[in-house]
Amino acid sequence: MPKPKDRTTPKETLGNAGELHQRSETALTDNHGxxxxxxxxxxxxGARGPTLLEDFFLREKIFHFDHERIPERIVHARGSAAHGExxxxxxxxxxxxxxxxxxxxxxxxxFVRFSTVAGGAGSVDTPxxxxxxxxxxxxxxxxxDLVGNNxxxxxxxxxxxxxxxxxxxxxxxxxxxxxxxxxxxxxWDFIGLMPESMHMIMWAMSDRTIxxxxxxxxxxxxxxxxxxxxxxxxxxxxxxxxxxxxxESTVWDEAVKIAGADPDxxxxxxxxxxxxxxxxxxxxxxxxxxxxxxxxxxxxxLDATKLIPEEEIPLEIVGRLTLNRNPSNFFAETEQSAFLPxxxxxxxxxxxxxxxxxxxxxxxDTQKSRLGTTNFHQIPINAxxxxxxxxxxxxxxxxxxxxxxANYEPNSLAEAGEEGxxxxxxxxxxxxxxxxxxxxxxEEKLRIRPELFSDxxxxxxxxxxxxxxxxxxxxxxxxxxxxxxVTLEHVRVRVVSRLRNIDEDLASRVAKGLAxxxxxxxxxxxxxxxxxxxxxxxxxxxxxxxxxGRKVGLLFxxxxxxxxxxxxxxxxxxxxxxxxxxxPKVGALPMKGGQxxxxxxxxxxxxxxxxxxxxxxxxxxxxxxxxxxxxxVQWFMDAYAHCKTIAHCDGTKVLLEKAxxxxxxxxxxxxxxxxxxxxxxxxxxxxxxxxx
Numbered sequence: 001m002p003k004p005k006d007r008t009t010p011k012e013t014l015g016n017a018g019e020l021h022q023r024s025e026t027a028l029t030d031n032h033g034x035x036x037x038x039x040x041x042x043x044x045x046g047a048r049g050p051t052l053l054e055d056f057f058l059r060e061k062i063f064h065f066d067h068e069r070i071p072e073r074i075v076h077a078r079g080s081a082a083h084g085e086x087x088x089x090x091x092x093x094x095x096x097x098x099x100x101x102x103x104x105x106x107x108x109x110x111f112v113r114f115s116t117v118a119g120g121a122g123s124v125d126t127p128x129x130x131x132x133x134x135x136x137x138x139x140x141x142x143x144x145d146l147v148g149n150n151x152x153x154x155x156x157x158x159x160x161x162x163x164x165x166x167x168x169x170x171x172x173x174x175x176x177x178x179x180x181x182x183x184x185x186x187x188w189d190f191i192g193l194m195p196e197s198m199h200m201i202m203w204a205m206s207d208r209t210i211x212x213x214x215x216x217x218x219x220x221x222x223x224x225x226x227x228x229x230x231x232x233x234x235x236x237x238x239x240x241x242x243x244x245x246x247x248e249s250t251v252w253d254e255a256v257k258i259a260g261a262d263p264d265x266x267x268x269x270x271x272x273x274x275x276x277x278x279x280x281x282x283x284x285x286x287x288x289x290x291x292x293x294x295x296x297x298x299x300x301x302l303d304a305t306k307l308i309p310e311e312e313i314p315l316e317i318v319g320r321l322t323l324n325r326n327p328s329n330f331f332a333e334t335e336q337s338a339f340l341p342x343x344x345x346x347x348x349x350x351x352x353x354x355x356x357x358x359x360x361x362x363x364x365d366t367q368k369s370r371l372g373t374t375n376f377h378q379i380p381i382n383a384x385x386x387x388x389x390x391x392x393x394x395x396x397x398x399x400x401x402x403x404x405x406a407n408y409e410p411n412s413l414a415e416a417g418e419e420g421x422x423x424x425x426x427x428x429x430x431x432x433x434x435x436x437x438x439x440x441x442x443e444e445k446l447r448i449r450p451e452l453f454s455d456x457x458x459x460x461x462x463x464x465x466x467x468x469x470x471x472x473x474x475x476x477x478x479x480x481x482x483x484x485x486v487t488l489e490h491v492r493v494r495v496v497s498r499l500r501n502i503d504e505d506l507a508s509r510v511a512k513g514l515a516x517x518x519x520x521x522x523x524x525x526x527x528x529x530x531x532x533x534x535x536x537x538x539x540x541x542x543x544x545x546x547x548x549g550r551k552v553g554l555l556f557x558x559x560x561x562x563x564x565x566x567x568x569x570x571x572x573x574x575x576x577x578x579x580x581x582x583x584p585k586v587g588a589l590p591m592k593g594g595q596x597x598x599x600x601x602x603x604x605x606x607x608x609x610x611x612x613x614x615x616x617x618x619x620x621x622x623x624x625x626x627x628x629x630x631x632x633v634q635w636f637m638d639a640y641a642h643c644k645t646i647a648h649c650d651g652t653k654v655l656l657e658k659a660x661x662x663x664x665x666x667x668x669x670x671x672x673x674x675x676x677x678x679x680x681x682x683x684x685x686x687x688x689x690x691x692x
Contacts (some may be wrong), residue, residue, distance in 0.1 A: 030060050038447040042160045042354055047450045048302060051159070051357035054445075058160050062358060065163035066366035072121050073370060075166055076132045078180075079115035080125075080214065080267040081334040082274055084323035086110045086137055086284070092318055095235060095288055096227040098347030099141045101318060109385060111136045112323060113337055114214040114270070117149075118169050119180025124259040125266035126250070127180040128209045128478065133219030133241060134339040135321070138385040141428070145343035146239055147363070151208055152220035152307045155197045157453055159358015164190065183485035192494035195522070196453070198502060199305050199460040205478040206463075206471060207249035207539055212612070213269045215280040215549060216248035223341075223356040224301045226349035226433050227288060234433045236301060236351065237288050238308055240315055244281040246544030248612075252478065253689070254642045257609045265610060269551075271326055276578065278549060279324045285315030298529055299459065300452035304355040306459050310536040333381045338367045349433045354449075373397040389422040457501040457528035464503050466537040470682045476506055476692035480513030497522040513692040543679060548576030550678040553611035555582045555603070555635065557626070559619035562594025564649065568615060568670055575674045582606045584629065592619065604631040608639040612678040615647040615670050616655075623651045627658040636661055641688040643680040647673035662687065 027035040036057055043055035051058070068074055088106040095101070100108055115132035116123065131150040136143055155165050168190035171177050178184050182204070191197045203209070211217045219241030227237045250258065258265050273280060287308050289301075299306040327333035342360045350356060367376045373396040376382055391407050406413050406421040414420035464472065479499070483492045492514060499507035500521040511518045535541045552572050556565055569579045583589055583599035591597050600606075608614050614635070618626070626632035636659035639646050647670040648656060661667060666681030685691070 030057050031064070040161065041158050041447040041449055042358060043445055043447055044352070044354065045445060047446065047448050048300075048352055050352045051354055052445060053361075058358065059361065061160065061163055062362045063365060065166070066362055067369040071370050071372070074366070075117050076113075076115040076134075077121045078119050078123050078125070079113045079132070079334055080270050081111060081113040081327060081337065082270060082280075082323040083325040083327070083333075084110050084112060084279075084321060086135075086319055086321050088319045089283075090316070090318045092227075092286075092316075093229065095229060095237070095286075096347040097230040098139075098144075098227075098345055100137060100139045100144070100345075101347070108140070109138045110321060111138075111333070111337060111381060112321070113334060113339070114217075114266070116180060118182065123180040124263040126210065126255045126258045128182065128204070128252070128255070128482075129180060130204065130209060131211060131214070131217055133217065134337075135219075135241075136337070136339060136343075136382075139345055140386050141345045142386060142388070143343045143382075143384045144345045144348065145339045145341065146221055147339045147341045147359075148219055148221045148239070148241075150211065150217040150219055151200065151203045152222060152238075152240070153200050153203065153459070154222055154304045154355060155191075155200045156194065156355060157196050157303055157305055157449065158354045159356075159362065160354075161194070162355075162358065162362070165194075183482040185486050185488050185491060188483060188486045188495055189488065189491045192491050192498065195456040195498060195525070196305050198456050198498055199463065202460045202463045202475065202502065205475045205482070206467065207251070207474055210250045210252060210255040211266075212248040212250055213273075214266050215245050215270065215273060216243055218242060218247060219282065222304055223353045224351045225344075226351055228347055228349055228433050232434075234349070235288050235290050236294060237286050238313075240285040240287070241282040241321065242285055242315070242317075244283065244320075245549040246546065247539045247542050249539055250609075251474070251642050251689075252481070254609050254638070257607065257638065261605075261607045262610055270323075273549070274323060274326050278578065279322050280549075281323075282321045283317045284319040284321060285317050287313040287315060289313055298452070298531075299455060300450050302351055302353045302450070303453050304353055305453075305456070309462070309531065309534045311532065311534055332379075336371060336376075336379050337381045338363075338371060338376050338379075340364055340367075344430075346428065346430045375399065391421060451526075454525040455528065456526075457498075457524060458531055460502045461528055462531040462534065463537050464506060466533040466535065468538060468540045468682075470685060471538060471540055472506070473685075473691035476509040476513065479506075479510045480692045483510065483514055492516060493519045494522070501528055509692045540680075540682065545677050545679050546576070547572060547674060547677055550576075550612040551578045551580055551610075552673070552678070553580050553582050553606065553608055553614045553635075555614065555616040555618065555632075556589075556591075556597065556599070557584055557618055557622040558589045559592050559622055560589075560597075560617045561619075561649075562591035562597060564617050564670070565591075565597065566594070568617065568647075568673065571674050577612075577678070580606065580611065582635075584626070584632070603629070603635065607631075608635045608644070609642065611639075611644075613645040613647065613673070614639045615673055616652045617649050617670065618651045618655070620651040620654070623653075623655045626655055633659045635659075640667070640684070643682055643684050643688075645673065645676050645678055645681070647676070 029035050042058045043052045091104045092101045113134045116129045133148050135146045169187045221239035224236050226234050228234045294301045340363045375395050375397050378399050393407050404419045486492050496511050497519040501524050572579050581600045584603045586599050586602045588596035588598045640661045645666045668676050
């Protein structure tokens with residue numbers, strides 16, 4: 001009997017031709033039977049050169065992937081969106097000739113779509129998942145689509161692997177589940193075989209993927225782009241969105257309970273915030289650097305699995321985004337919106353990032369499948385606000401009616417007194433930056449990655465070691481939860497073996513949580529280095545102590561003191577928060593010393609997980625009665641377990657005792673609520689949760 005292969009110490013590779021993770025007697029081919037030598041890298045003009053259109057396998061693979069689902073988006077299917085305005089707060093003509101950045105105060109309309117990635121359109125809002133953050137700027141020089149995520153890095157380095165990534169994380173092919181979840185065999189099998197994914201996995205297992213609201217997420221362009229100024233000088237640029245309200249996330253137990261209580265929690269929060277005039281805002285930050293600086297770094301800036309620490313290149317804030325209007329028709333706007341990374345304006349250009357290069361092809365192609373026509377740009381939500389003129393005609397669902405004979409260029413019809421149509425303009429037209437690596441590149445065509453792309457662990461280690469001890473415990477616990485759902489033991493072993501290259505303590509905690517002997521460390525293609533920790537990568541280190549934009553659930557019942565409720569509500573709203581009144585019954589209830597009061601929601605249908613903090617004003621007799629109401633007891637138990645502020649009156653103490661709520665800095669008299677705020681009280685967590 002042949003000796004089984006050792007699966008505990010997988011060998012890493014650069015992903016270059018001939019260095020495959022797995023061997024098979026069956027050759028991988030395209031749909032026409034052509035054998036493929038390398039399924040890891042697209043064809044490029046040199047190691048750092050642009051991806052070549054002649055790569056027929058890349059085009060076929062992406063083409064087929066783009067058309068796999070009709071009409072729902074293959075990824076980012078569940079989305080929520082809003083209209084708004086972008087205002088330039090700092091002119092940067094020294095960097096770019098992009099029209100929107102030439103003058104402080106310049107503005108343009110925007111449309112922003114937030115989304116989950118893995119789930120279908122009918123899935124819930126709060127799974128552990130990456131969130132899409134796609135912005136369409138309707139600028140005077142055409143639409144600019146900044147299509148990114150709430151995480152600055154990605155799972156893979158080359159677009160050729162995108163169909164494989166998504167196939168692995170989607171519902172398993174034989175059973176059609178799980179939906180909107182990465183905790184299953186095929187995803188972690190893929191991750192364990194793709195060491196380049198380990199940095200992104202650290203982010204995915206952090207609290208970044210269980211955000212409190214869309215209003216509390218950051219956004220990133222992910223890729224390195226180019227700025228080009230009026231003199232033709234180019235620099236690299238990274239784009240960042242920073243929420244004015246600050247970062248905030250849930251804890252896992254809370255996210256699960258929100259999914260049951262309100263599957264539309266994020267969608268509802270965004271819509272209601274805009275409706276009440278509490279407009280979400282983000283600052284646009286940029287990291288600008290040149291090729292000389294980039295060449296000195298221990299990582300490659302064209303690698304989408306890497307970030308640039310803010311301590312090295314601080315963010316420069318250049319604009320503010322405000323969302324101030326909800327869509328009037330979800331399908332016509334949110335669902336029909338089409339974002340293209342290839343939509344850039346003069347002054348913004350691409351780099352040779354191989355993941356970006358593949359996206360430039362993929363997104364345009366997929367719109368034909370999803371929206372049914374090459375004329376998708378004529379749908380109002382996608383149409384530019386500035387004039388557009390060309391000779392493209394006809395096609396399915398054509399709504400424009402061009403006049404005249406001119407439908408080709410060049411033409412000389414103007415010489416006969418007719419309209420000759422538009423012409424290319426050297427003065428204002430888009431010109432591709434000449435130093436994107438096209439020069440001084442070897443002539444050979446290669447399926448290869450630059451050597452620095454093979455450092456898969458240094459930045460994963462940077463991210464993990466930049467977190468608070470509490471956040472590290474959340475990540476370890478998330479890994480234990482996810483891997484506990486994996487039925488293939490060799491997959492669990494392989495992932496833990498890779499974790500040892502990131503942090504030995506992390507690997508030990510995960511192995512212990514799985515009752516798994518600590519496996520041998522996976523061989524690394526390039527030994528990781530220690531980078532200086534970055535506080536900018538931690539949610540808790542960047543948390544804002546503010547009431548603004550937060551929602552407080554205020555529990556009352558018959559006989560509650562109306563004056564106290566009114567006073568507390570006024571104080572919260574003055575501090576910028578919102579109050580949601582909760583009672584055992586909806587409808588007007590008699591109050592002590594005032595008019596009857598009507599609740600916004602019934603207690604059993606308004607669990608504390610949907611609020612940022614809770615407060616209570618209860619008569620002693622009613623509090624005693626509610627100790628026999630499971631929903632009331634759970635209301636306080638969950639708020640305490642999720643480390644939220646609990647503000648209470650004296651009469652509520654009997655109910656808090658029943659819920660086993662212990663006094664700490666976050667359990668206060670209602671008069672102290674605004675002072676204490678809605679921050680999480682993480683020192684409480686060891687009392688309520690056993691973390692890895």
